[in-house]
Every structure is written in structure tokens, then in C-alpha cells.
């Protein structure tokens with residue numbers, strides 16, 4: 001088990017919908033052998049460049065421990081989720 | 095050493111070494127912004143004065159920050 005950090009940007013939407021997206025991915029961490037350590041909501045930020053025609057997005061950070069399989073599944077689903085503008089997973093202390 | 099003409103270049107020190115910073119995080123864009131040009135390019139060591147170790151960390155951090163739209167790739 002390694003420590004990872006996942007940053008993702010959700011496209012602007014209502015608070016309830018936002019909550020649902022975050023909860024969905026939180027569950028995905030746990031359901032794929034990971035343990036959530038901390039969820040950090042940065043909130044809405046201006047993007048440094050246009051992403052899918054959006055000028056701003058909602059930043060959220062997950063700190064979790066998991067396996068390469070956890071990371072692979074998150075990567076796969078984030079990539080095909082329209083609500084996610086960008087995401088990145090890095091190993092901690094790197 | 096002293097040059098015949100022009101200003102003597104000031105001795106540059108690595109600001110991360112001075113502040114005893116062990117690692118540079120991609121989320122600290124306030125700090126990272128000081129090491130990119132107005133057009134968004136990473137400043138070379140000869141300008142930034144960073145040591146090799148910290149310059150590598152800056153480069154990695156800037157690239158990560160770019161990939162999640164915290165910093166621009168280029169600015170017109």
C-alpha cells in the first residue's frame with residue numbers, strides 16, 4: 001500500500017451535484033482496496049487555460065493509500081467522466 | 095573573477111536552500127510563479143539561481159501544476 005494524492009477538477013455545477021461526484025469517487029477509492037485519508041475541497045478556481053471550454057472549475061484533493069489497481073481504476077473512470085475536467089494522481093513525497 | 099566590461103554578475107544563491115526547503119510542492123503556485131517567465135516558461139538556473147537539485151524539483155512541480163491548470167503552458 002502506497003500513499004497517493006489525487007487532484008481533480010469538476011466542471012462548475014450546483015453544490016448537490018458536486019457532492020454527488022465527490023461521493024462517487026470517494027466510494028471508488030474504498031471499493032478498490034484503498035483507504036481514504038483526507039478529502040480537501042479547494043473550491044472554485046480560475047483555470048490557467050481553457051479546459052473543455054470552461055474558464056473555471058471546482059478543485060478537490062483526495063489523500064489516500066491504495067494499490068496500483070486502485071490508481072488504475074480511478075484513472076480509467078476519471079478519464080471517461082464528462083464532469084471531470086482534469087485529474088492527476090501522484091505518489092506522495094515525490 | 096572580474097570581468098573587463100559590464101557589470102559583475104552578482105553571486106546567485108538558491109532561495110530554496112536559503113529557506114531550508116526540502117521539497118517543492120506543485121500546489122504552492124504562489125512560490126512557483128516566481129520561477130516562470132511572463133510567458134509561462136520555466137526560468138533557467140542561470141536566471142533563477144537555483145541549485146541543480148531544487149531546479150529539478152521546480153521543473154517537476156511546474157509541469158504538474160500545468161497539467162491541472164494551476165499554471166499556464168504559455169501566455170500570449
Ligand SMILES: [Zn+2]
Nearest residue numbers: 108111145148
Ligand atoms: Zn537549492
